[in-house]
Amino acid sequence: MRHPHHSLRERVGRSLGLFAGVVLVGSLGSSCNLDPVHRAGVNNLGDEQGGLYPPESAYHRPGEPCALCHSAAGPAGLQFVLAGTIFWGPDRYDRRVNKAYVRIGGPEKTTKCFVTNCNGNFFVRSEDYKNLKFPLLVSVERVIDPGGPGPTAEKSIRVRRMSSHIGREASCATCHILGLRDFGSPGQIRLYDTESEVDTAKPPIPAQCPNVDEPPLTQCPEDRL
Amino acid sequence: MSAIRVAAVMGVVGTAVGLLALAACASSPDENRLTVVITPDFDTYVASVDAYLTRRCGSLDCHGQPGRAYRIYSREGYRLYTIQDGSLVSGQQPTQAEEQRANFQALVSLEPEEMSRLMGRQGENPNQLLFLRKPLKIERHKGGPAMAEDDPGYRCVVAWLQIPVVQGDGTPIPPAQRAKLSTNALRNCATASDFP
Numbered sequence: 222m223r224h225p226h227h228s229l230r231e232r233v234g235r236s237l238g239l240f241a242g243v244v245l246v247g248s249l250g251s252s253c254n255l256d257p258v259h260r261a262g263v264n265n266l267g268d269e270q271g272g273l274y275p276p277e278s279a280y281h282r283p284g285e286p287c288a289l290c291h292s293a294a295g296p297a298g299l300q301f302v303l304a305g306t307i308f309w310g311p312d313r314y315d316r317r318v319n320k321a322y323v324r325i326g327g328p329e330k331t332t333k334c335f336v337t338n339c340n341g342n343f344f345v346r347s348e349d350y351k352n353l354k355f356p357l358l359v360s361v362e363r364v365i366d367p368g369g370p371g372p373t374a375e376k377s378i379r380v381r382r383m384s385s386h387i388g389r390e391a392s393c394a395t396c397h398i399l400g401l402r403d404f405g406s407p408g409q410i411r412l413y414d415t416e417s418e419v420d421t422a423k424p425p426i427p428a429q430c431p432n433v434d435e436p437p438l439t440q441c442p443e444d445r446l
Numbered sequence: 447m448s449a450i451r452v453a454a455v456m457g458v459v460g461t462a463v464g465l466l467a468l469a470a471c472a473s474s475p476d477e478n479r480l481t482v483v484i485t486p487d488f489d490t491y492v493a494s495v496d497a498y499l500t501r502r503c504g505s506l507d508c509h510g511q512p513g514r515a516y517r518i519y520s521r522e523g524y525r526l527y528t529i530q531d532g533s534l535v536s537g538q539q540p541t542q543a544e545e546q547r548a549n550f551q552a553l554v555s556l557e558p559e560e561m562s563r564l565m566g567r568q569g570e571n572p573n574q575l576l577f578l579r580k581p582l583k584i585e586r587h588k589g590g591p592a593m594a595e596d597d598p599g600y601r602c603v604v605a606w607l608q609i610p611v612v613q614g615d616g617t618p619i620p621p622a623q624r625a626k627l628s629t630n631a632l633r634n635c636a637t638a639s640d641f642p
Binding site for chain 2: 407
């Protein structure tokens with residue numbers, strides 16, 4: 222709406238007041254970030270889907286770019302330097318890989334390994350990976366019975382390696398965009414290239430997540446004592 | 447010796463272009479004017495250099511992005527979707543010839559005049575190029591240091607840029623008669639393409 226009878230100074234004053242209001246709101250909660258690009262990115266992800274996972278937990282928002290929210294810009298308090306979700310196939314959202322070993326190789330030949338939780342998510346805080354340096358190589362492995370007893374427990378079901386590298390991005394899903402396999406994204410991270418291969422392989426998918434009766438696995442074989 | 451003379455001539459041309467640009471404020475644009483860019487050897491780029499640059503620089507979170515002046519297409523990142531009915535998918539079909547050509551064009555057109563001058567002096571002092579100044583961190587680079595003067599990738603790129611494409615007096619050398627990369631340079635390019 223325009224008010225031609227208002228002087229310019231009045232109008233400037235008014236918008237400054239409005240601006241001050243916005244700044245105030247912005248400083249109240251980190252979720253109201255003033256960077257419009259960041260805010261739009263976060264808003265685009267939509268609300269939590271409480272029916273699919275426990276909201277605002279380590280199991281939430283599988284397949285989404287975790288570090289968009291889990292960054293200095295917020296809205297999440299906890300910050301990640303790397304995070305993502307592993308799926309069994311290229312299309313289905315509901316078949317995710319628990320206890321997958323996500324191995325990260327740094328430029329100085331350092332390696333680190335992280336384990337996905339029962340919803341296929343893994344996340345890395347800066348204190349978990351102190352000498353993190355880009356670019357990074359990545360591979361993902363799922364074994365028969367991760368951390369389990371028996372001679373074949375740590376035998377591989379499937380290993381996939383990313384042949385390109387990560388230049389500087391913290392969220393796997395910024396490149397591996399959920400539901401989008403096209404010229405700009407390889408699609409969700411997967412261990413099999415077709416869903417029918419997944420059907421044949423009949424991979425283990427936890428019936429319940431989280432499951433209090435099953436303690437989470439946190440270490441890869443190379444890190445266990 | 448004569449390479450230096452060419453560079454000097456190019457310098458004069460550069461100044462003339464500069465003056466022209468000033469004059470352009472007043473006169474109407476000359477639609478017949480053409481900026482000729484002396485480009486480095488395309489065949490060597492395709493055979494030995496593209497694989498390294500796409501891998502080192504072209505991931506989707508770096509130069510594999512549509513908004514970048516130096517924008518890279520490859521199998522391992524962003525795809526050129528105007529070809530093959532837009533059916534190229536990130537991570538799937540191998541890098542296509544059209545993509546390599548587009549990568550070459552993006553690289554050359556970053557600084558066409560500077561590239562022409564570099565070719566005019568047969569690749570001497572390649573670090574004048576923004577294309578090398580950025581990854582070497584001689585100039586600010588958002589992606590941090592991405593090359594070093596003693597790494598095989600840098601050596602591969604410089605060996606390519608030093609293949610003469612014009613003679614000392616500025617006469618173009620036809621592609622078929624140009625020098626080839628040395629065994630050493632080829633090895634550097636191969637090692638660099640396996641990066642990291």
